[in-house]
Amino acid sequence: METPVETQFVASDYGKNWVKILVVKRDTEKHYIKELEVCTALTLNNHRDYIFEDNSDIIATDSQKNTVHVLAKQHGVKNIEKFALILSNHFLRKYPHVVATKINIEEYPWKRVDINGEKHVHAFQFVRDCLRVCEVTQKRGGEPLVRAGIRDLRVLKTTQSAFKDFVTDEFRTLPNTDDRIMSTIVTADWWYNTSEGFCFDKAWEAVKATILEKFAGPPDTGVYSASVQNTLYISARSAITRIPQIDKVEITLPNKHYFDIDFSRFPKLEFSGCNNTQVYMAVDKPSGNIHAVVQRSKTSKL
Numbered sequence: 001m002e003t004p005v006e007t008q009f010v011a012s013d014y015g016k017n018w019v020k021i022l023v024v025k026r027d028t029e030k031h032y033i034k035e036l037e038v039c040t041a042l043t044l045n046n047h048r049d050y051i052f053e054d055n056s057d058i059i060a061t062d063s064q065k066n067t068v069h070v071l072a073k074q075h076g077v078k079n080i081e082k083f084a085l086i087l088s089n090h091f092l093r094k095y096p097h098v099v100a101t102k103i104n105i106e107e108y109p110w111k112r113v114d115i116n117g118e119k120h121v122h123a124f125q126f127v128r129d130c131l132r133v134c135e136v137t138q139k140r141g142g143e144p145l146v147r148a149g150i151r152d153l154r155v156l157k158t159t160q161s162a163f164k165d166f167v168t169d170e171f172r173t174l175p176n177t178d179d180r181i182m183s184t185i186v187t188a189d190w191w192y193n194t195s196e197g198f199c200f201d202k203a204w205e206a207v208k209a210t211i212l213e214k215f216a217g218p219p220d221t222g223v224y225s226a227s228v229q230n231t232l233y234i235s236a237r238s239a240i241t242r243i244p245q246i247d248k249v250e251i252t253l254p255n256k257h258y259f260d261i262d263f264s265r266f267p268k269l270e271f272s273g274c275n276n277t278q279v280y281m282a283v284d285k286p287s288g289n290i291h292a293v294v295q296r297s298k299t300s301k302l
Contacts, residue, residue, distance in 0.1 A: 015041035156183035
């Protein structure tokens with residue numbers, strides 16, 4: 001007979017993933033919609049359900065799903081951060097044996113249909129330029145920690161991107177370049193130092209606009225990038241500078257490679273007069289991956 005070894009729980013939680021809801025607000029002739037996918041996770045003050053087959057403290061994941069439905073009906077959804085805070089506060093307030101919560105939400109990118117330059121009052125188009133996400137974590141007796149983020153923001157610029165003067169050794173084959181295609185898919189997260197006193201929508205839009213601005217530069221001239229690393233850092237630092245409620249930014253920028261094609265391999269074909277047209281080979285794997293976390297210095301003044 002096996003003698004069990006002594007063990008302890010490092011972490012535990014349970015909840016409902018990907019609760020899909022569409023919230024429609026019809027206060028006026030102009031309607032508003034929010035479509036979300038919500039994930040809930042609760043941590044209890046005991047593990048009797050795991051250890052002793054005692055389910056008496058379990059708040060069923062189906063009940064958590066129903067809670068999402070009910071609170072969306074009662075409160076509506078102004079933005080995903082506010083709704084995540086409502087869910088977190090509800091679970092901690094209603095169930096004394098819940099000691100921590102984690103709420104993750106993704107928002108679908110619905111935009112109003114444009115008819116001859118006029119925004120429609122009740123028709124919408126799914127336009128996925130990127131996904132808006134958030135996470136709220138909270139321990140009983142503690143302040144909620146709000147993380148917002150961007151997923152799948154794909155960008156490309158055709159010039160003003162360099163990469164040179166890096167390590168030269170026996171493994172290097174990549175040449176220096178002063179001008180290349182720069183393309184990436186932005187994943188960004190940032191943490192707020194408060195959950196009150198500012199607009200989550202404006203803050204999210206400001207971070208997205210900052211990332212695009214630092215990548216692209218002015219619309220008529222662009223901006224030079226010495227490396228993906230430098231562009232990442234400038235974007236994160238600028239977001240922290242512009243939004244005092246942000247203390248930390250994490251950004252991941254994988255390379256989406258577009259390589260020159262050697263047309264000299266086709267000596268019998270004529271390419272004169274084609275200098276203004278360049279064709280690149282798209283290669284998605286393998287790819288470089290640039291990642292950093294940048295936070296506000298403790299000595300900086302808000």
